[in-house]
Amino acid sequence: MCDQTFLAIVFGLCDKCSKEKPLRPVYIKSEQLSYCSLCVEMMATEGLQENETLASLKNEAESLKGKLEEERAKLHDVELHQVAERVEALGQFVMKTRRTLKGHGNKVLCMDWCKDKRRIVSSSQVCHCVDEHAVTMPCTWVMACAYAPSGCAIACGGLDNKCSVYPLTFDKNENMAAKKKSVAMHTNYLSACSFTNSDMQILTASGDGTCALWDVESGQLLQSFHGHGADVLCLDLAPSETGNTFVSGGCDKKAMVWDMRSGQCIQSFETHDSDINSVRYYPSGDAFASGSDDATCRLYDLRADREVAIYSKESIIFGASSVDFSLSGRLLFAGYNDYTINVWDVLKGSRVSILFGHENRVSTLRVSPDGTAFCSGSWDHTLRIWA
């Protein structure tokens, strides 16, 4: 006599398809459910599909990246410094601090020049408008600030997730805070902002991974730019002659070039090894430079669609926080977390000069609109003007 084994089958309503069928127990997220055999089969294959999809997406991405590299390599017939071989080397540079501005009581995080080439707005934990009239704007943790093209307003924002516009008035009796207008709203900190060609529109970059274009008057979102896989740290608008594009850099190590009207990303570059803290268009608009936590600055040529130069030295191990070009584009100024400013020969790739003076990280650096000087801001609470 053999033992007889009985399989007890339970009939009932399937928890998934609600049909009356023989049921089997299944465990989903440690909860016991009863599925019919058909649903059990489907669930098993779905799980498989899910994993397959993720892996196959990754594979597809890798192979596309490989293909992109191949296409780009085809145009890499020559190095930039080779093209520039016959260009005269630069002589010795004597650049000194001409002014030290000590109005802030906190780390300077950002600054911008007014188009009149003399006024500056700079920001820290409290926003200041620094010139002959030092005006304090009551916003806190201001990571980004910008002067309006007319010189009549400034925009700033930071950990408040917003970008606000303050019309400038030099009437000391007026309360600046009262006239504040909240323009942009992100879901994470504001890392960068810039007016477009007029006082009417602002472009913002945020820790929420997006950039956005806003109408100042109505506060309406005009366009949003999705594509970064992590916080966006910086942006720069193309020089007006070259049309409606801007470049952004982020914690995903990517620099992306966007079409402002369509919201599409036109080109992207992923050659840095760490966060990109600063991006700046080359004066002609055909290229842009980036500064990164990987201690290098790089030049990307937009028409060749690739990186064409790296500005680095073994002795430079601290991140570059901020970069800007001189008027002709021959010099690239870069501020670093090791308190120095390095000046690079854009064409030859060599360092021309190293500037000391700040007593803490250089956090922001901009060349004046007429190219006669540049200003650096630092965690040592000061701004320095160099010429």
Place this chain on the structure above:
Amino acid sequence: MAQDMTEKELLKMELDQLKKEVKNERQMISKTGKEIKEYIESMVGEDPLLKGIPEDKNPFKEKGGCTIS
């Protein structure tokens, strides 16, 4: 927002972007690099930080000195 997206969604976004970019038109560096060089050479004469400004014309020089009356 990047912070709210799943790994799969981020990958898909990247993939769509890559597909577009592979089709972009590109030019040789020998050509574009040359244009960058030429742009610089044309502007070099105007670049105050490159060629320096005489001290008396420098708007940021500390105003100092004495006047003799």
